Amino acid sequence: MEGSVKEVIGGGIGIGMTEKWVKKHHLLYTGATRHPLILSIRDGSVDLSAFKRWLGQDYIFVRNFVPFLSSVLINACKDSDDQSDMEVILSGLASLDDEVAWFKNEAKKWDIDLSKVTPQKANQNYCGFLESLMLPEVEYTVAITALWAIEAVYQDSFAYCLEDNSKTPQELKEACQRWGNESFGGYCQKLKKIADRRLEKAPESVLIEAEMTLLRVLEHEVEFWNMCNAEDPK
Numbered sequence: 577m578e579g580s581v582k583e584v585i586g587g588g589i590g591i592g593m594t595e596k597w598v599k600k601h602h603l604l605y606t607g608a609t610r611h612p613l614i615l616s617i618r619d620g621s622v623d624l625s626a627f628k629r630w631l632g633q634d635y636i637f638v639r640n641f642v643p644f645l646s647s648v649l650i651n652a653c654k655d656s657d658d659q660s661d662m663e664v665i666l667s668g669l670a671s672l673d674d675e676v677a678w679f680k681n682e683a684k685k686w687d688i689d690l691s692k693v694t695p696q697k698a699n700q701n702y703c704g705f706l707e708s709l710m711l712p713e714v715e716y717t718v719a720i721t722a723l724w725a726i727e728a729v730y731q732d733s734f735a736y737c738l739e740d741n742s743k744t745p746q747e748l749k750e751a752c753q754r755w756g757n758e759s760f761g762g763y764c765q766k767l768k769k770i771a772d773r774r775l776e777k778a779p780e781s782v783l784i785e786a787e788m789t790l791l792r793v794l795e796h797e798v799e800f801w802n803m804c805n806a807e808d809p810k
């Protein structure tokens with residue numbers, strides 16, 4: 577099949593839309609995946625209070641991410657042309673069970689009371705954006721592109737902190753491992769394939785919407801990291 581006429585014509589080989597967009601918007605993509613907070617984790621100079629802020633805020637984000645992912649799952653069941661989409665998204669949803677438990681356990685280790693953490697502005701904005709993606713008029717193709725981008729930023733960022741020459745502090749490695757591991761990487765690849773398959777068949781209007789949505793995701797991710805690096809509001 578590799579390299580066959582069918583693969584080439586079918587678009588199985590060659591560069592997909594998501595990759596084209598990442599190249600086109602590489603400054604913003606790099607801004608999200610090589611943020612100063614990530615670079616500081618990787619070189620070991622990270623301010624632990626920034627990490628703690630991230631932990632508390634991301635717990636809230638993940639709780640809001642559950643209904644979003646559920647909504648993408650429903651969309652896939654209703655609108656997808658491929659039955660396996662549902663299985664990929666379901667696997668992501670299933671892993672959030674463990675993820676929420678991990679946050680609670682990690683918060684204990686760092687002496688953070690999650691019930692006292694309130695979402696900061698950038699987090700509120702990002703969660704509001706997730707909610708807007710759950711509106712009935714949002715196309716499955718747009719929602720799956722957003723989902724791929726949200727997951728890919730975390731996978732790319734944290735995998736970078738785990739590379740051989742990185743100096744990531746031992747106590748942060750488990751967090752990096754959650755999203756930087758190969759299995760999460762495989763999940764992101766599957767999401768990317770789904771997004772590329774849908775985008776390939778999408779009309780121009782949906783393509784524009786999906787590209788705009790990718791840019792919004794990247795901006796929200798940058799703002800989220802910025803929020804963690806900034807002092808708490810007085």
Ligand SMILES: Cc1ncc(CNC=O)c(N)n1
Pocket residue numbers: 634637638641675726727730797800
């Ligand atoms: C701000 C943000 N973006 C992406 C992820 C990764 N998805 C689910 O865990 C996350 N946890 N937080």
